[in-house]
Amino acid sequence: MIDFLLSGPESLAPYLLVGAGLFTLGLLACVVRRNAVGYLIGIELMLNGGILNAVAYGRFRGLQAAADSQILALFAIGLAAAEAAIALALVYAVFRNFRDVDLDLVRTLRS
Amino acid sequence: MQPHALALVVLLAPLLVALPGAFFWKRTGNALSLVGLLVQLLATVASVLVLRDTVAGALDGAVTVPWLSFAGTNITLSLGVHLDGLAAFMLVVVQVLALGVLVVSRWYLHGDRFFGRFFASFALFVFAMNGVVLAPSLLQAFIFWELVGLGSYLLIGYWHDKPAASQDPEYQEGKPFHATGVDEDRLSPSYAQLKAFLLNRVGDFGFMSGLALCAWVVSSWTGFQGGDPLAWDTLFGAVAAGAFAVTTPLGVSGTALLTLAGILIFLGAMGKSAQFPLHVWLPDAMQGPTTASAIIHAATMVAAGVFLTARITPMLTPGALDFVLWTGAITATVAATIACVQWDYKAVLAYSTVSQLGYMMAALGAGAAVGGWEAGTAHLFTHAIFKCLLFLGAASVIHGMHGIQDLGRMGGLARKMPFTAIATGVATLAILGVPGFSAFWSKDAILAATHARAFLAREAGAGAWIAVIPHLLVTATAGITAFYMARQWFLAFLGKPRDHHLVDHAHDPDRPTIAVLLVLAGLSLQAVWTGSLNPFGAGSWIESVVTLPAKGLLAAGLPELDEHLVHHLHQETMVQTLILLVLGVGAAAWLFLWNPARGGYVADNLRRRPVTNLVWGFLANLWFLDRLWTVLGGLIVGVRGGRLVARADLGSGPSLDGTLQGAASTSxxxxxxxxxxxxxxxxxxxxxxxxxxxxxxxxILLF
Structure with missing residues (x-):
């Protein structure tokens, strides 16, 4: 396990580990945070974990793959920004309705 | 007419009542009961003719029609009628008792709100039992077996809308002062019928597995000629020819596989015949009308299990027989000990039935080699008669006491209802095994058989002392039986009335009922069965009629016992039982007759000492078996399901409501x-x- 972690910048594993860690932290944030902004940050973290994975794989598959993956990453970041704009608009709408961004309040459909 | 055609008439006749009755019982109550009586009379006559033909012509074998055939195989399942001595004799016993119970029911249930329905369900019940008796194959036996279960379900739950005992003012007023071990929240007709049905499912699961195993083994056996693999002759022929030795499914083969099949089928019989530990439904079945209990306990439901075990004896290996023997012996003892502390008139009878069924099973388990098969079937018949009589007497007593079943409030009834007292007394003498009465002959044969079995096992060698235990158990049970049955009769019919108001108004039933009681009392005499006035004479005409099925196939497997030795063992047993009989009756008389306060005094003393109190607690709580099953039921069905079952009867009553509520709560x-x-x-x-x-x-990654 230690060898695997310390196998240096020239192997895939450390990148994947960091990506997985980012994704997990993001997921955790989504599951436990009640604050809508925290939730959004969690989503961003998961997205970044995924992008990191894609770039890392590309890095070890030759030049063409590296370029492809980096372009994909740029696109994903752009899309994530757009999504964040919409999501923030939603959060703002929630705030106007409930005077709070606590997501546990947003369950009026339930009752 | 051909005997097989006549038997078919007997089989189908009750449907004439059951089918229209199912729809029109409300309108046609009285007419339905009369038609039922007439049809049953016809069936009784026909069954006697069948027996006569069977005796005269020794007609063995089946007449069948093909029912289902399977493409690509040579298997054809068939339905039909199978006649041999065992079937013909059982058929007569069932018809005669059904006729008697019908006569009494017309009086006992007169004016009841469900009057007509009793006769419809009763006819279905008799039809089902006839089907089991006449079945030519294991499969048909199973089909009618389930119908028997349905019939008992309908009869036990006859008053289906009665509340649980704890909420029933009538029960609370009439319950015995000394009642123990009754779970009043779980005592009502609808709970009892459910309990009977569910516990029978436990046994029937075994039956079905055994049936499937037999069908599989026999139909894949190289010697299989085609036809019905489960027909008795094919099945036993395959067993005798070693079909089980050559096939090896599941990695088990030969004797072990055959033992497994036998025990699995016997599990079904354990459920139906209320064998330990599945016996707990039978005492609760007392929730049905007393006349329904009379038929359930005598000729139909519980007899079906013993009958089936007798029927499949040719395929039971020594291992399976040992299982049957032990089950029977333990059942006999446990139930007898519980019966000693019951104060409900019917509860004593219920546990005595369980105990006597244990006797029959023990006899069948002792094996045909030592005469156990003959003894077990003989006891099946004699017990059917006198237990039916005991229950019809109970109907008379309960009717006379205005629904009160508490032995603690009876006493001195003999003066008020002499005919009932005499008839019940004869039945009691019979069950005690007094010389001159029917069970003296059959029970003695059972004890002799278990004795011989124990003797053979001891001969066989080391570690065989364990094999003596079943014999010791059933012998001890003979003494216990004498005690509790004498106790019941003394408490009810002799001594001073303990509730003057009730006892003073008691009276004998109407004339037809008295006639039935007296006829059955006559049939409880030993001379009827052995054909000789000398009670100690050996042999009986029945033994030449009712013979082990497929005996020819197994003849080689039966070791012949030394005639001298058999006689010696028989005598030894007889002396032992007579001593135990005197001791048991004497103890009952000393405790409950000569000094009425003494019984209570002894009970109090037993409760005062820790060790005896432990024993007392065990008996009074029915060995905790009922509670165990309640818990187990909860575990098996799941806590949710357990509550569902409990609600099926406890809420508003009818189990249909319970089912609907259960469906709702499940959703x-x-x-x-x-x-x-x-x-x-x-x-x-x-x-x-x-x-x-x-x-x-x-x-995705894993696969």
Whole structure:
């Protein structure tokens, strides 16, 4: 396990580990945070974990793959920004309705 | 007419009442009961003719029609009628008792709100039992076996809308002062019928597995000629020819496989015949009308299990027979000890039935080699007669006491209802095994058989002392039986009335009922069965009629016992039982007759000392077996299901309501489970989604 972690910048594993860690932290944030902004940050973290994975794989598959993956990453970041704009608009709408961004309040459909 | 055609008439006749009765019982109550009586009379006459033909022509074998055939195989299942001495004799016993019970029911249930329905369900019940008796194959036996279960379900739950005993003012007023071990929240007709049905499912699961195993082994056996693999002759022929030795499914083969099949089928018989530990439904079945108990305990339901075991004896290996023997012996003893502390008139009879069924099973388990088969079937017949009589007497007593069944309030009834007292007395003498009465002959034969079995096992060698235990158990039970049956008769019919108001108004039933009681009392005499006035004479005409099926196939397997030795063992047994009989009756008389206060005094003393109190607690709580099953039932069906079962009867009563409520609450539960995922919390959604994704990805990676 230690060898695997310390196998240096020239192997895939450390990148994947960091990506997985980012994704997990993001997921955790989504599951436990009640604050809508925290939730959004969690989503961003998961997205970044995924992008990191894609770039890392590309890095070890030759030049063409590296370029492809980096372009994909740029696109994903752009899309994530757009999504964040919409999501923030939603959060703002929630705030106007409930005077709070606590997501546990947003369950009026339930009752 | 051909005997097989006549037997078919007997089989189908009750349907004439059952089918129209199922729809029109409300309108046609009295007419239906009269038609039922006439039809049953016809069936009785026909069954006697069948027996006569069977005796005269020794007609063995089956007449069948093909029913189902399977493409690509040579298997054809068939339905039909099978006649031999055992079937013909049992058929007569069932018809005669059904006729008697019908006569008494017309009096006992007169004016009851469900009057007509009793006769419809009763006819169905008799039809089903006839089907079991006449079945030519294991499969047909199983089909009618389940119908018997349905019939008993209908009869036990006859007053289906009665509340649980704890909420029933009538029960609370009439319950015995000394009643113990009664779970009043779980005592009502609808609970009792459910309990009987569910416990029988436990046994029938074994039956079905055994049936499937037999069908599989026999039909894949190289010697299989085609036809019905479960027909008796084919099945026993395959067993004798070693079909089980050559086939090896499941990695078990030969004797072990055959033993397994035998025990599995016997599990079904354990359920129907109320063998330990599945016996707990039978005492609760007392919730039905007393006349229904009379037929359930005598000729139909519980007899079916013993009958089936007798029928499949040719395929039971020594191992399976040992299982039967031990089950029977333990059942006999446990039930007899419980009966000693019962104060409900019918409860004593219920446990005595369980105990006597244990006797029959023990005899069948002792094996045909030592005469156990003949003894067991003989006791099946004699017991059917006198137990039916005991229950019809109970109907008379309960009717006379205005529904009170508490022995503690009876006493001195003999003066008020002499005919009932005499008839019940004869039946009691019979069950005690007094010389001159029927069970002296049959029970003695059972004890002799278990004795010989124990003797053979001891001869066989080391570690065989364990094999003596079943014999010791059934012998001890003979003494206990003498005690509790004498106790019951003394408490009810002799001594001073303990409740003057009730006892003073008691009276004998109407004339037809008295006639039935006296006829059955006559049939409880030993001379009827052995054909000789000398009670100690050996042999009986029945033994030449009722013979072990497929005996020819197994003849080689039966070791012949030394004639001298048999005689010696028989005598030894007889002396032992007579001593135990005197001791048991004497103890009952000393405790409950000569000094009425002494019984209570002894009971109090038993309760005062820790060790005896432990024993007392065990007896008074029915060995805790009822509670065990309540808990087990909960575990098996799940706590939810257990509550569902409990609600089926406890709420408003009818089990249909309970079923509907159960369906409703099950849907509510399903809703709540789905609700877990739809709580409205976005974090939870994210969590479940991630979990599902994780699961899916793992699945893809793993496979």
């Amino acid at each position: 509510a539960l399903a809703g709540r489970i789905v609700n877990l995922f739809q709580g409205g919390r976005s974090g939870a959604y994210a969590g479940w989604t991630a979990l599902a994704l994780f699961g899916l990805v793992s699945l």
